Amino acid sequence: MRSIREARPTSADLAAIEAEWPLIEAELSVLDAEIALINAADQGGPSPLDWRRLRRAEARVTRVAAELATRPAARKAVA
Template structure:
């Protein structure tokens, strides 16, 4: 006879220690503009999959790519500023 055993992770999936920490939530909040820009780019690319692209679609994708690049640049500059501003003097 086989015994049915519950999986421990499934039973404790909602334990408080599995929740993100405050520092992880802060990091997600800092990266949120990039996440939104990536989602907008993905939306623009998905809209062009099932039809021939026209000038408006091309512009939409181009603008979305520029937003992603701008968000990445701002995040990189912000990260560099945060890590280098607290250096040992």
């Protein structure tokens, strides 16, 4: 069994999370847009604005993921 000290994230873990935070935030935006679509289904269906919000959030995920992939520090963290 691991002790509490071993279970805590290391400085390297926290740095990796911070480096990936823009992508995490973008993915949360997609989740929010998907939830809005589900909720809109109960009110007659999603509006064009709901669909646009989802498309924009998905595009943001793609853009941020591409930016992270080109960062030298991101490649080091993965390797």
